[in-house]
Amino acid sequence: MSRHEPLRFEEREIISRELCSDRSARFIAKVLGRHHSTIAREIDRNGGAKEYRAVDAQRRAEDNLRRPKERKLESSTRLHDAVNDGLQEKWSPKQISERLREDHPDDTEMHVSHETIYECL
Numbered sequence: 001m002s003r004h005e006p007l008r009f010e011e012r013e014i015i016s017r018e019l020c021s022d023r024s025a026r027f028i029a030k031v032l033g034r035h036h037s038t039i040a041r042e043i044d045r046n047g048g049a050k051e052y053r054a055v056d057a058q059r060r061a062e063d064n065l066r067r068p069k070e071r072k073l074e075s076s077t078r079l080h081d082a083v084n085d086g087l088q089e090k091w092s093p094k095q096i097s098e099r100l101r102e103d104h105p106d107d108t109e110m111h112v113s114h115e116t117i118y119e120c121l
Contacts, residue, residue, distance in 0.1 A: 007038075014030055073116065097117065
């Protein structure tokens with residue numbers, strides 16, 4: 001099995017069953033032949049050991065894989081306007097990205113990489 005192969009529904013079912021038996025992420029990883037951090041992230045991403053449900057986790061994974069996704073600069077008017085303001089000031093995408101992180105350290109909606117800005121130009 002490839003290191004980068006996504007978890008299958010059957011593996012998520014095993015994770016769910018083993019969590020009900022109070023097994024650790026390391027134990028489950030050995031059963032599945034996966035790295036323990038892969039299993040731990042999967043559990044954390046889907047509500048933790050008490051809330052993990054295979055069907056919900058699978059649905060969430062499928063939703064995250066859907067394409068095409070709306071670009072961040074298209075979905076956020078505030079971010080779009082802030083980037084345009086920076087471009088009008090003749091700032092580079094790198095400068096805009098750094099400035100937004102500086103001006104909005106706790107607001108991840110206002111964080112964008114310079115690569116994303118270049119893609120949208």
